[in-house]
Amino acid sequence: MSEITAPTLTVLLLVLAAEFVNGWTDAPNAIATVVSTRVLRPSTALLMATGLNIAGAFSGIAVAQVIGKGIVKAEVINLPTIAGAMLGIIVWSTLAWWRGLPTSESHALVAGLTGAGLATAGPGVLLWEGWRKVLVGLVFSTFLGFFGGLLLTLVAGRLFYRARPRIVRQVFGRLQILSSAFMAYSHGSNDGQKFIGVFALTLYLGGVQPEFAIPYWVILVCAVVMGMGTAVGGWRIIRTMGLRLTKLEPFHGFCAETSAAATIELASQLGIPLSTTHTINTAIMGVGATRRLSAVRWGVGREIVTAWILTFPAAALIAWAASWTLKLFWGQ
Numbered sequence: 001m002s003e004i005t006a007p008t009l010t011v012l013l014l015v016l017a018a019e020f021v022n023g024w025t026d027a028p029n030a031i032a033t034v035v036s037t038r039v040l041r042p043s044t045a046l047l048m049a050t051g052l053n054i055a056g057a058f059s060g061i062a063v064a065q066v067i068g069k070g071i072v073k074a075e076v077i078n079l080p081t082i083a084g085a086m087l088g089i090i091v092w093s094t095l096a097w098w099r100g101l102p103t104s105e106s107h108a109l110v111a112g113l114t115g116a117g118l119a120t121a122g123p124g125v126l127l128w129e130g131w132r133k134v135l136v137g138l139v140f141s142t143f144l145g146f147f148g149g150l151l152l153t154l155v156a157g158r159l160f161y162r163a164r165p166r167i168v169r170q171v172f173g174r175l176q177i178l179s180s181a182f183m184a185y186s187h188g189s190n191d192g193q194k195f196i197g198v199f200a201l202t203l204y205l206g207g208v209q210p211e212f213a214i215p216y217w218v219i220l221v222c223a224v225v226m227g228m229g230t231a232v233g234g235w236r237i238i239r240t241m242g243l244r245l246t247k248l249e250p251f252h253g254f255c256a257e258t259s260a261a262a263t264i265e266l267a268s269q270l271g272i273p274l275s276t277t278h279t280i281n282t283a284i285m286g287v288g289a290t291r292r293l294s295a296v297r298w299g300v301g302r303e304i305v306t307a308w309i310l311t312f313p314a315a316a317l318i319a320w321a322a323s324w325t326l327k328l329f330w331g332q
Contacts, residue, residue, distance in 0.1 A: 008206030023229020056188020068197030070130030084323025137274030148259030149286030
């Protein structure tokens, strides 16, 4: 391993800053419902989410490989490209977090790499294979999330139709601890890997590593930084998802978390980078819709969806401008 230069260290710190932002805007998805249903206290849920996010990040590198070398051509981008992409993510996601909106760091990352890559080398920098997986991830997160939550709620409701409400709450209160743990682990296995891939790509572009590779220490550093972000700023997103979108009981929280986590884990095993934000939000909407359509606060849902739609152009534009400006001063 070669020595880390000051420019490379600067970009690595920007990657970790973006991972920190990911922690406070995206990782709270894993524990929003278990906190809102009061099954776990926020401090306990945050501790669990941090540990299982780290464990999930160690579960594989398929998603990290796609992000690191499947979105843009690694051989034609440079350190200003990565720096611009990270600035696009940090600026846009922080603005959305301030409004309490759970943006997709997956889409912000893809958009940021795309915008910065276009500023560096034009349209030829894009790789269709990686984008194809991103588009497949959109289908996974939106449709499997919503209908998975809806169907699981209907099936579980049928099985416990005659049970007393107190018994249902006790049973699913315990089960929701397991489902939130599954959700936290699956978040780490997909979202946790994305910035790991960018961190490894930065080491390669900075000449620290002779080829694109993902050492275990990179996984550990990124996962811990993400956990720190969750602990510092996760409550705004937890409030939006767990309290404002629809009223949740442990039964509903279990169904939403289980269907979302299963979808995310399937995508991780297939190397598909999807949005955990989309997945758990649509699962919550699906669960809420089983009671009645009016049980979902669609005005809040509309705000969330608007933030999703704006993420691609906003993060890409900010990243393009940042990368273009940095290129002037960086000399690359």
